[in-house]
Amino acid sequence: MQITHLSILNFKNIRETELTFSPGLNCFVGKNGEGKTNLLDAIHYIGFCKSHTNPIDSQNIHHDADFFMIQASCQEDEQISEVYCGVKRRQKKLFKLNGKEYDRLSEHIGKIPLVLISPSDEELIREGSDERRRFMDMVISQYDHAYMEALVAYNKALAQRNVLLKEDVVYDESLFEVYEVKMELEGAIIYQKRQAFIKEFLPVFEQYYHDISGGRERICLSYTSHISDGSLAGQLKQVRQRDILLGYTTKGIHKDELRMELDGYPIKRVGSQGQNKSFLIAMKLGQYGFLKRNAHMTPILLLDDLFDKLDATRVERIIRLVSGDEFGQIFITDTNKQHLNQLLQRTGEDYRFFNIEEGTIQVETP
Numbered sequence: 001m002q003i004t005h006l007s008i009l010n011f012k013n014i015r016e017t018e019l020t021f022s023p024g025l026n027c028f029v030g031k032n033g034e035g036k037t038n039l040l041d042a043i044h045y046i047g048f049c050k051s052h053t054n055p056i057d058s059q060n061i062h063h064d065a066d067f068f069m070i071q072a073s074c075q076e077d078e079q080i081s082e083v084y085c086g087v088k089r090r091q092k093k094l095f096k097l098n099g100k101e102y103d104r105l106s107e108h109i110g111k112i113p114l115v116l117i118s119p120s121d122e123e124l125i126r127e128g129s130d131e132r133r134r135f136m137d138m139v140i141s142q143y144d145h146a147y148m149e150a151l152v153a154y155n156k157a158l159a160q161r162n163v164l165l166k167e168d169v170v171y172d173e174s175l176f177e178v179y180e181v182k183m184e185l186e187g188a189i190i191y192q193k194r195q196a197f198i199k200e201f202l203p204v205f206e207q208y209y210h211d212i213s214g215g216r217e218r219i220c221l222s223y224t225s226h227i228s229d230g231s232l233a234g235q236l237k238q239v240r241q242r243d244i245l246l247g248y249t250t251k252g253i254h255k256d257e258l259r260m261e262l263d264g265y266p267i268k269r270v271g272s273q274g275q276n277k278s279f280l281i282a283m284k285l286g287q288y289g290f291l292k293r294n295a296h297m298t299p300i301l302l303l304d305d306l307f308d309k310l311d312a313t314r315v316e317r318i319i320r321l322v323s324g325d326e327f328g329q330i331f332i333t334d335t336n337k338q339h340l341n342q343l344l345q346r347t348g349e350d351y352r353f354f355n356i357e358e359g360t361i362q363v364e365t366p
Contacts, residue, residue, distance in 0.1 A: 001112055001297050002329045003043065004080075005073040010065035011045075012038040013359035025323070025330045025344060025351035028361070029337040035359040036333035040116065040302045043331065046072045046083050047114040047300070049095055049105040057087045074112055076297055083112065110142045113299040115288045117306060121280040125260060125268050132258035139287050140197050143295040147193045154186035158249055161236075166247045176240060177233070184232040187253040191227040194256065197290070198223045205286035212278045212317050219279060220261040226251045274310055281306075281318060289326070298328035305333060319343045337364075 006019045013035050028036045037053070041060075044052045051060050061068045067088040074081045084096040095102050102108055123131045141148040161179040164171050202221055209219050226235060235251045236243075243249055260267045260279065267279055291299045301322060307315050322330055323344075334340045337353065344351045353364040 001074060001076045001114075001300055003046070003072050003112075003300065004075050006043070006046075007071040008039075008042050008069070010062040010068040011042050011070060012060055012062065012068075014038055014042065014361070015062060015359055017361045019354070019361060019363075021329070021331075022350055022352040023329055025332065026354065027337075027340055027344070027351060028331065028333045028354045028356050029335065029340065029364075030356035031335060034356045035361070036356050037118070037304055038359070039356065039361065040118075040304050040331055040333060042070050043072075043300070043302060044114065044116055045070055045085060047109075047112040049085070049093070049108055052116060052118065053120070057093055058089050061087065061089060072112075081111070106145070106148060109148070110145070110295060113142055113291050113295045113297050114302060115284055115291065115299050116302040116304065117281055117284045118302075118304040119308065121284065122276065124280060124283070125271070125276050129255070129257055132260075133254070133256055135283070135287075136194055136197060136258065139201075139290060140193055142291055144193060147190065150186045150189040150193075154183055154190060154253065157182040157186065158252065158254060162248055165243050165249065177237075180233045180236040183236065183252055187227055187232050190253050191225050191256075194223060194225070194253075198258075200293075201286055201290050204289045205282055208285040208289075208321070209278060209282035211321055212282055212314055213275075214313070214317070217275065218263050219267070219282075220259075220264075222259045222261075223256065224259070225253060225256045227253060274314065277308075277310055278314060285321070292326075301327060301330045303330065303332045307334060307336075307339075316343060 002023050003021055004023075006017075006021070008014050008017050010016070028039055030036055041052050044050075045060075051057075054060055067086060069087075070085045072083045074083060082096075082098050084094070084099075086094040093105075095105055095108055097108065097111065124135060137147075137151060141151070157179045161176065161183070164176060164179070198221065205221060206219065209217075226232060229235065232252060236249070239251055262271050262275060262279065267276060271279065288299055288301060291297075303322070306318065310318075321327075332340070337355075341353070355362050355364045
């Protein structure tokens with residue numbers, strides 16, 4: 001998949017721009033705060049129907065405008081698609097593919113597969129379980145709509161059970177059982193798909209980490225779930241009285257764990273800044289390889305502020321990795337054009353530079 005042309009109007013600090021991209025590397029350079037990340041976020045919006053940095057749509061509109069608009073021409077093999085996104089204040093967002101409006105935004109997810117590596121990925125290590133579950137959900141949902149549907153149904157049943165737990169009313173057990181059985185049925189689907197994902201994802205992730213680090217460290221990902229302990233409905237029944245006291249559900253796939261270890265210890269505790277970032281980049285490149293195989297399309301790779309906290313050796317290894325035949329179109333942001341130019345020249349690959357200043361974007365020669 002490639003984005004050949006992008007038009008943006010009133011998105012964050014980007015007032016108006018039209019860009020034509022290289023099918024290879026596209027590099028956006030400028031000082032911090034000029035709009036480099038906003039440009040990548042506009043591309044993210046086209047893929048996921050939402051901003052990566054701000055989930056409140058109206059706050060992504062330029063401060064003195066009433067709407068924003070993003071349009072992209074995308075190409076996969078010989079097929080060209082036109083994607084339109086429009087958001088007006090106090091109105092429902094509008095998404096169209098080739099002029100046809102979606103009934104549900106979820107139908108668009110996976111049409112433009114992309115992987116974003118950004119500084120906020122540190123939350124996967126720092127914040128723990130919730131972010132790691134969201135990572136699995138995001139990856140699997142891009143190619144498996146049955147997973148997305150099961151996740152929505154599970155979360156609906158979970159929310160309904162939590163309402164019963166919080167209300168100061170004694171409900172008949174059969175009402176709890178309706179939601180608990182639903183959580184078991186949908187949870188089993190989610191658990192099986194997460195297990196299959198980790199099994200396939202792990203060797204790819206390990207290889208990327210080895211390539212980035214030079215094989216100096218041993219890393220591990222492991223997935224655990226309450227469902228592996230037996231019937232979820234049975235477990236929910238056992239903890240029901242405790243959950244009533246607490247006011248929320250303590251068992252289920254919404255409590256699944258994805259453990260991250262470095263040399264046998266939690267990476268959150270022992271990893272250096274460089275090791276943490278290498279770990280996260282390897283996870284995201286693993287996500288890229290996984291999507292490429294399962295979505296049967298080459299994803300777009302977005303690299304935001306990639307080089308911060310990494311030594312020169314790891315940076316060059318990463319650049320060589322993503323410049324290889326396995327990867328397709330890539331968007332990179334950086335503050336140092338000269339340094340990035342030197343690295344890219346050594347790859348021998350096609351690339352294009354764009355300068356960003358106060359939300360204005362101009363094509364530059366390398």
